[in-house]
């Protein structure tokens with residue numbers, strides 16, 4: 485089922501989300517919820533989505549980038565469900581990621597992100613896993629992880645970089661495409 489996406493101003497987007505118990509992941513209700521979260525992300529063409537974006541203050545997010553019309557220049561990323569994630573930065577370097585958010589209509593902005601991270605989390609079945617994520621996709625993971633702590637991308641952006649989606653497409657998208665290629669060349673996806 486596709487769920488309604490919460491919009492900025494809704495207090496759930498500012499909550500610090502609670503951890504999910506492994507036993508909860510075995511319940512039919514939680515399995516359905518994660519299916520719904522994935523379906524909602526796909527319908528909205530998000531690169532990722534976090535539980536508070538559908539009104540649940542739980543430490544769960546999903547990342548997946550595939551043929552995405554919202555972000556045509558983004559490298560593809562397989563579907564990953566992260567429960568109770570912990571992110572560790574593996575380099576001091578930062579790059580500027582031009583972000584948008586399903587909960588913030590018609591706004592984009594540049595956010596400094598770490599280009600090489602380690603993610604430790606439970607998968608949707610409660611099994612622990614860890615992975616290293618690089619480049620643009622690492623930025624997506626950090627954006628989603630911020631949602632679990634009530635942080636939205638404009639909190640981390642210089643407001644002078646804000647742009648509507650239309651102005652972005654008209655003025656910045658071509659340059660950003662080049663920046664993304666350079667980041668992918670340096671860091672991989």
Ligand code: ZN
Nearest residue numbers: 584585586587
């Ligand atoms: Zn978001």
